[in-house]
Amino acid sequence: MKIAFVGKGGSGKTTLSSLFIRRLAARRVPVTAVDADINQHLGVALGLTEEQAAAMPPMGERLPLIKEHLRGDNPRILSAETMIKTTPPGEGSRLLRLAEDNPVFDACARTVPLDDGAARLLVTGPFTEDDLGVACYHSKTGAVELVLNHLVDGRGEFLVVDMTAGSDSFASGMFTRFDTTFLVAEPTRKGVSVYRQYRDYARDFGVALRVVGNKVQGQDDLDFLRAEVGDDLVVAFGQSDWVRALERGVQRPFAELEPENARALDALYEAADASYAARDWERYTQQMVHFHLKNAASWGNERTGADLAAQVDPGFTLAEEPRPSPQPA
Ligand SMILES: Nc1ncnc2c1ncn2[C@@H]1O[C@H](COP(=O)(O)OP(=O)(O)O)[C@@H](O)[C@H]1O
Numbered sequence: 063m064k065i066a067f068v069g070k071g072g073s074g075k076t077t078l079s080s081l082f083i084r085r086l087a088a089r090r091v092p093v094t095a096v097d098a099d100i101n102q103h104l105g106v107a108l109g110l111t112e113e114q115a116a117a118m119p120p121m122g123e124r125l126p127l128i129k130e131h132l133r134g135d136n137p138r139i140l141s142a143e144t145m146i147k148t149t150p151p152g153e154g155s156r157l158l159r160l161a162e163d164n165p166v167f168d169a170c171a172r173t174v175p176l177d178d179g180a181a182r183l184l185v186t187g188p189f190t191e192d193d194l195g196v197a198c199y200h201s202k203t204g205a206v207e208l209v210l211n212h213l214v215d216g217r218g219e220f221l222v223v224d225m226t227a228g229s230d231s232f233a234s235g236m237f238t239r240f241d242t243t244f245l246v247a248e249p250t251r252k253g254v255s256v257y258r259q260y261r262d263y264a265r266d267f268g269v270a271l272r273v274v275g276n277k278v279q280g281q282d283d284l285d286f287l288r289a290e291v292g293d294d295l296v297v298a299f300g301q302s303d304w305v306r307a308l309e310r311g312v313q314r315p316f317a318e319l320e321p322e323n324a325r326a327l328d329a330l331y332e333a334a335d336a337s338y339a340a341r342d343w344e345r346y347t348q349q350m351v352h353f354h355l356k357n358a359a360s361w362g363n364e365r366t367g368a369d370l371a372a373q374v375d376p377g378f379t380l381a382e383e384p385r386p387s388p389q390p391a
């Protein structure tokens with residue numbers, strides 16, 4: 063299950079994704095965490111020291127390796143250099159499974175021990191000015207998008223991405239890659255306006271967008287969110303002393319998280335798991351192709367000097383059990 067946490071800076075994306083990841087680990091649900099936020103704080107929120115977090119290998123610097131691996135012997139992708147962040151898999155491509163070691167995870171992932179169990183963590187690496195542009199060949203989140211587009215994940219295993227809701231994810235199609243997108247919103251006009259903007263982008267693509275209230279204090283806050291967001295609101299988190307303590311450098315056992323916040327995490331789990339029923343690999347693959355053709359035309363062809371539309375394998379559909387392309391008669 064591919065899950066994103068998005069929202070405006072400071073809303074609590076990193077905090078809530080880290081709590082969600084801890085909760086999954088405590089439930090013995092296998093979880094891979096990806097830090098794709100502008101401010102790379104997920105590792106520390108999961109309990110790494112600053113030094114350990116700084117030693118994480120950035121995916122952005124391993125793009126050539128990632129592309130080389132995923133390309134496999136797909137004859138439509140002539141070289142890793144012509145592979146852009148939206149290049150879709152086809153026959154011969156290597157697909158990724160969460161319950162395996164592979165060269166991408168070997169190069170980019172580290173195991174983060176948690177109170178209960180552990181999580182696998184990958185990070186994009188720090189962002190620069192360049193990364194915030196619309197169409198960037200070297201985009202850091204491009205590494206994550208390639209992983210998402212080659213991932214065949216099943217029910218009961220999670221990939222959780224802490225992500226910035228920026229123009230990059232809208233232009234590339236990254237925002238369509240998730241079974242559930244949790245938009246973290248504070249009960250403020252700004253918080254809600256980010257939701258509206260995201261919803262407007264998401265509407266045409268069947269994106270399952272759910273709002274998670276955060277820093278909600280009292281009934282007025284809750285009423286405000288309900289009125290603005292309606293049924294998209296899954297649950298609301300209050301101020302957490304457990305989180306405040308962590309901010310002071312005091313790591314309390316996860317089992318001591320406030321019971322109401324632990325219940326809210328379970329509500330997120332239920333919502334995320336329920337989105338399995340809405341999975342549609344055909345649509346997933348079609349959207350991947352749609353955004354690839356868009357990116358090819360707007361900058362990719364010019365940038366690589368190749369006709370990137372030719373990378374699309376018309377007979378290929380990504381699926382949990384990948385089906386091979388039909389053989390020509
Ligand atoms: N529910 C909460 N209770 C207490 N503090 C919170 C809560 N959610 C977020 N915070 C605090 O708010 C700040 C911003 O949260 P963060 O998760 O870093 O936001 P984002 O990743 O969206 O930029 C952090 O200092 C964090 O500890």
Ligand SMILES: [Mg+2]
Pocket residue numbers: 075076077099101103
């Ligand atoms: Mg953050």
